[in-house]
Amino acid sequence: MSSHIDAFFSTFPNFPYKPQNRATSEFQRLAEHSGWSKGEKVYRKAHGRFLDAFEKEFNTTFQDWSYLCEVLDIDAPGSKTQARKAVVGIHVNIFDLQDYEKALKRGDENVEELTKFPNVKELAEYSITEDLIYPKKKAKREGALKFMLRKILQNSRRKPDGKIHTGTAVG
Numbered sequence: 001m002s003s004h005i006d007a008f009f010s011t012f013p014n015f016p017y018k019p020q021n022r023a024t025s026e027f028q029r030l031a032e033h034s035g036w037s038k039g040e041k042v043y044r045k046a047h048g049r050f051l052d053a054f055e056k057e058f059n060t061t062f063q064d065w066s067y068l069c070e071v072l073d074i075d076a077p078g079s080k081t082q083a084r085k086a087v088v089g090i091h092v093n094i095f096d097l098q099d100y101e102k103a104l105k106r107g108d109e110n111v112e113e114l115t116k117f118p119n120v121k122e123l124a125e126y127s128i129t130e131d132l133i134y135p136k137k138k139a140k141r142e143g144a145l146k147f148m149l150r151k152i153l154q155n156s157r158r159k160p161d162g163k164i165h166t167g168t169a170v171g
């Protein structure tokens with residue numbers, strides 16, 4: 001069965017898509033292959049479609065909150081409400097989470113441990129540095145993706161030293 005992300009990449013038949021790679025890396029490879037720059041309309045349109053496919057896949061994968069807890073390696077409480085309360089204090093990059101789950105499901109031998117950040121500030125610094133940000137305003141549906149997003153760009157800025165400094169962010 002094809003995933004939403006696989007279906008997105010299938011719309012570019014001349015692109016040699018590698019589903020075993022990180023989805024975000026594959027999108028960047030697609031942009032380079034197609035000669036797109038971030039500021040171009042064609043890039044923004046394709047990136048929007050990629051994010052839509054990512055959201056659909058994420059919400060499909062984690063529609064069962066107990067499965068989300070299992071992948072995050074936390075005790076899965078009985079109800080959805082209890083699961084949401086257990087997950088709220090977990091700070092992970094959602095792109096990393098999706099890639100981690102895919103690797104587990106494929107049975108990859110050397111799956112890197114999912115990084116859990118102690119706070120939103122460290123998650124923000126990592127996400128900004130690695131350019132792994134899902135725009136919160138783009139999250140249309142109620143689901144795991146929207147719930148897992150953190151306000152990481154609020155009050156974020158680069159200082160002259162090149163480091164990212166964040167203000168208080170809500171987790």
